[in-house]
Amino acid sequence: VAYLIIFHILFVLFVWTYWKSIFTLPVQPGKKYHMSYADKERYENEERPEVQRQILAEIARKLPVYTRTGNGGVRFCDRCQLIKPDRCHHCSVCAICVLKMDHHCPWVNNCIGFSNYKFFLLFLAYSLLYCLYIAATVFKYFVKYWTGELTNGRSKFHVLFLLFVAVMFFVSLMFLFGYHCWLVSRNRSTLEAFSAPVFQNGPDKNGFNLGFVKNLQQVFGEEKKLWLLPIASSQGDGHFFPMRALCEAQNPLLANEEQWEDDRIDEDPH
Secondary structure (H helix, E strand, O other): OHHHHHHHHHHHHHHHHHHHHHHOOOOOOOHHHEOOHHHHHHHHHOOOHHHHHHHHHHHHOOOOOOEEOOOOOEOEEOOOOEEOOOOOEEEOOOOEEEOOOOEEEOOOOEEEOOOOHHHHHHHHHHHHHHHHHHHHHHHHHHHHHHHOOOOOHHHHHHHHHHHHHHHHHHHHHHHHHHHHHHHHHOOOOHHHHHOOOEEOOEEOOOOOOOOHHHHHHHHHOOOHHHOOOOOOOOOOOOOOOOOOOOOOOOOOOOOHHHHHHHHHHHHOOO
8 A cells, every 4th residue: 555655646746847847938039029010121131240249139128138159149039030038949849949048858758948947857856756766666576587486477578578668768868857957956958067157258158047946946936845746836037047146347247338338349449
């Protein structure tokens, strides 16, 4: 009875988190990040790249955007016609810009981002426990098979197959879950782990790292009673993320206005 109760609890949590990972749609940037009709016409009719960059800089001045492209320009999506918020990326599979995009997961057929990253982590965790529990409860029957106590041929096949599948998925999920735990501890996404976000003072892979506890709260929220349940509790709305404390000369929040002045000087040599 105890085995069955534990099994069904893990099974319900596994299915619940998988369901939430699939059917929680990725969040797109708000309307204020989309270009107005007038700005869009002005941008598309302009052929000079430096003037286009200036137009984007003027629009972005009103937005809490502090990351840049590799060449220092404002991050802009030509397909969605919007200024990209920090940590937002365009998903070629979903054909939309996703807030705090981590990756597009083929296993859940959905884009993993701000809206469902917590659910995805819990799905990995409960899948890991589910496979471990199955392997642990089947292992004693594998020992009986090995010692020749199991005489039924079908039972042998079922025990071997179930143990093999459970162990195989457990090992795979262990590496994947461990990698995402490392990402959460440093407040990075999979994309940011491969390519560090560029701030106005240059690339910084730890730009959003607030410390272990605050990094966890960014994903799971401040109420610890909700951490293990697939209920939305992540901090913020996905458009703005606090950055780690930098010295005043390098703080992108404080250097924002100075950077716009530098951009104006570069664009107008006279």
